[in-house]
Amino acid sequence: MSKPFVLAHLSDPHLGPLPRPGVRELVSKRLFGYINWRRSRRRLHRRDALDAVTRDLHGRQPDHVAITGDLVNIALPAEFVHARRWLETLGGPADVSVVPGNHDAYVAAAGIHRDQQWSPYMAGDVPVDDPNSVGTFPYLRRRGSVALIGVSTAIATPPFIATGKLGEHQIACIAKMLDDLRTENVFRVVMIHHPPLPSARHKCLIDAVAFQRALAAVGAELVIHGHDHVHSLVWIAGNSGRIPVIGVPSASAVATTKQRAGAYNLYFIGGSLGAWTCEVVSRGLRPSGAVAELNRFALSW
Numbered sequence: 001m002s003k004p005f006v007l008a009h010l011s012d013p014h015l016g017p018l019p020r021p022g023v024r025e026l027v028s029k030r031l032f033g034y035i036n037w038r039r040s041r042r043r044l045h046r047r048d049a050l051d052a053v054t055r056d057l058h059g060r061q062p063d064h065v066a067i068t069g070d071l072v073n074i075a076l077p078a079e080f081v082h083a084r085r086w087l088e089t090l091g092g093p094a095d096v097s098v099v100p101g102n103h104d105a106y107v108a109a110a111g112i113h114r115d116q117q118w119s120p121y122m123a124g125d126v127p128v129d130d131p132n133s134v135g136t137f138p139y140l141r142r143r144g145s146v147a148l149i150g151v152s153t154a155i156a157t158p159p160f161i162a163t164g165k166l167g168e169h170q171i172a173c174i175a176k177m178l179d180d181l182r183t184e185n186v187f188r189v190v191m192i193h194h195p196p197l198p199s200a201r202h203k204c205l206i207d208a209v210a211f212q213r214a215l216a217a218v219g220a221e222l223v224i225h226g227h228d229h230v231h232s233l234v235w236i237a238g239n240s241g242r243i244p245v246i247g248v249p250s251a252s253a254v255a256t257t258k259q260r261a262g263a264y265n266l267y268f269i270g271g272s273l274g275a276w277t278c279e280v281v282s283r284g285l286r287p288s289g290a291v292a293e294l295n296r297f298a299l300s301w
């Protein structure tokens, strides 16, 4: 039996500490986010917790790392530079795939800084026709027996709203990519920040129903997401088999509850078309601060 492909999945690092913002940078939704960070979030998202998690991840030597958004907090230009440096500690752009979250689009101007710093980590294998076009979603990367489809739900929203949206065009492109790959010997993984599931109105994926319908029609072997900052597994009914949708906690969350403490998943992907296997291993922070295995189970479609 051949060696499984090991995909690591971490999300929502919400990298700190926050650089000191200029007064003009706070004349926006950022002001609310900055107050929120100072009041509470900086104690929930800790660099030492994140470092412990990523140290453990490095030790497992995954074949690829998928990061499902919310790398930054209030989308200050300096945060994107900081996040780029952090990404480089995880690996080069060929070995690490990123999709953005709502915090990475905290204000409308965020996109320019995000693309400047992160575009090599958010690019498909085949460059898009327009050489000036960066950060185009969805993107497709093939690594071994795995096809990674990175999508963006990141949109700027008013204060206290954390919704996401794919849009009709992106949903159609994702469906086509998945459909084209359906008969190939590849394990199709969709990377998305917002879970494509029913959720509270202020933080939901606005077009979750339309996306679920598209997924059901063409199928996918795995959907991975962040945003909820909690371990989760939900199955979506598909026309030719069910689709697992898996969420992980924030990788930088200090251990408060077992479901929310900083963690990441490893997916051991083996088999072949029609007979895939995938073992899911969750590793994360224990109350002691040590990182250990939290859960292990096999997917069956």
Ligand SMILES: [Fe+2]
Pocket: 012, 014, 070, 101, 103, 227, 228, 229, 250
């Ligand atoms: Fe988040």
Ligand SMILES: [Fe+2]
Pocket: 070, 101, 102, 103, 162, 193, 226, 227, 228
């Ligand atoms: Fe989020």
